[in-house]
Amino acid sequence: MEKQHYVYIMLSDTGTLFTTIIKRYTKAPYNHASLSFDPELKEMYSFGRKKPNNPLHGGFVKEDIMTGTYSKYKDTSCVIYQLAVTERDLVKMHRILEFFIKNNNRFLYNILGVVGLSVNEPIEFSNSYFCSQFVAEILSRSGIKLWDKIPALVTPEDFQKHPSLELIYEGKLFEFEPIKIQL
Template sequence: MIEAPEGNEGPRYSIYVLLTDTGTMFTRLIKRFTSAPYNHASLSLDAELNGLYSFGRKHAAKPWSGGFVEEDIYEGTYSYFPGTRCALLRLNVTEEQRAQTIRIIRSFQREKQMYRYNLIGLLGVVMKRGIEPKNAYFCSQFVSETLRSSGISLWEQPSTLVTPDDFYCHTAFELVYEGFLYDYPLLDGTRLVFERSRTVTNTSFQLGGKVV
């Protein structure tokens, strides 16, 4: 199980998990099966969410085109869904666990073209049977497996059966914030206003006037 820093000796290190619900047709479909408040999980190395890593849609208008993604709060897919709700969770870890997490993320970044979205794995979650195609992940599977490979084992079940709600309910995580994503106080307010105004102008063109 997880090895957390002991006492108050030395600096504390943290990793963050962002759970979100954009309210799109695809996420509503997932919620019909899970009945959970959030249906997407991302991994972050800082509380400001400057870097978010997950598996999901590569383009805002193409929900079925997925793989490893470096999500951008200000200019990425989230910017097209301003009503996104979220829960930000903090996990205290050791220095080595955090360093190993960074190494694993860098490996995914270098080889991101070889990875794809584990869509059939979502069906496996519903059937309670882990399905693990080679080089394929869904969001919570990726976050769980990255933590597990960093020496942070939170569940007995395989990562292919871990859901965003499992993070939300796990006592090892501290709830830092819950509410609308763009109300999160540690976001860059100046950049947020500029990018959101630009996105509103282009949304109809980019998505054909449809939110999916």
């Protein structure tokens, strides 16, 4: 029997102006999605702010809870899900992620895609993603098809509602036990 593997998807609400505006429109409790390969969330990946103090400079980011954007927003609320995957799925995801890491500076934040999402019309560019599009893209390219829609139409709320994702935590990010231990 093959050992069970997991990836972790965190949905969050930092309370920033940008997320507050999105939240007013979507009515969803969480508006940012991140992907992690470890249950302690020491390394998470997404599309968002490249620098914590500059919301206008966005792109592919390796998120660091202790020193990155989250460190500026101690009241961040979140939900964390685990998704069972095979070892082969993990290998594929890591390979795809490596491409993003090696080409980090070539990627931009897809703000037009967020606008398109609001009217259910995908707006895609080859080097541009928004957070939930990126997480859905990594899963999709790895052969994990959770939805019958393209990644450019996947919202953080879609992750929250998917039955394959198992909720493992809901609350304040800095009260999540593995993070409290790191503090």
